[in-house]
């Protein structure tokens with residue numbers, strides 16, 4: 730039997746994470762980052778590997794980036810081609826949402842082409858930008874993070890976001 734093992738990423742996973750992301754970045758689905766950014770952000774990542782009959786290296790990765798007291802973003806969610814449709818993405822997303830709850834985040838943003846996938850887990854298409862308090866908006870503008878700029882829909886990152894859909898998951902306190 731093959732089982733999926735979800736675990737926090739380690740620094741030694743960075744080359745494999747980069748291998749997962751590289752073809753998707755070339756296709757414009759995920760943002761390409763410098764290697765140093767993966768090491769700096771390694772604590773944001775969860776990874777999945779298969780154990781049991783089918784031993785594998787990393788077959789999926791995903792990260793939760795905290796933006797504000799109540800707001801986080803799921804980013805860099807990817808399953809290797811050979812393992813799509815076998816529960817890797819669902820396992821990662823569930824782990825990242827659990828992390829969001831644990832750290833106190835009540836809203837989780839994502840920017841994606843995979844609207845149907847995220848909809849299955851309660852994410853809804855954002856109707857407008859008015860979900861950001863003006864004071865918070867002003868503070869978030871100070872961030873150098875590209876993902877924050879995408880959340881704010883800033884002009885300088887428009888080429889990254891073309892065709893993507895902005896979605897939000899509201900976590901209820903009792904969940």
Ligand SMILES: CC(=O)SCCNC(=O)CCNC(=O)[C@H](O)C(C)(C)COP(=O)(O)OP(=O)(O)OC[C@H]1O[C@@H](n2cnc3c(N)ncnc32)[C@H](O)[C@@H]1OP(=O)(O)O
Pocket residue numbers: 753758759803804805806807808809812813814815816817818819820839840841842843844845846849
């Ligand atoms: C915020 C971001 O990171 S956006 C970027 C999202 N990532 C990408 O676009 C990268 C390319 N895509 C992928 O790597 C994968 O297709 C993912 C991550 C979107 C999904 O990963 P998978 O491992 O294939 O998903 P998984 O097998 O867990 O699917 C869970 C369920 O969603 C369904 N599903 C999977 N992909 C899709 C999809 N594109 N649309 C609708 N349903 C989907 C599956 O059928 C499954 O349904 P079930 O529970 O009824 O069996």
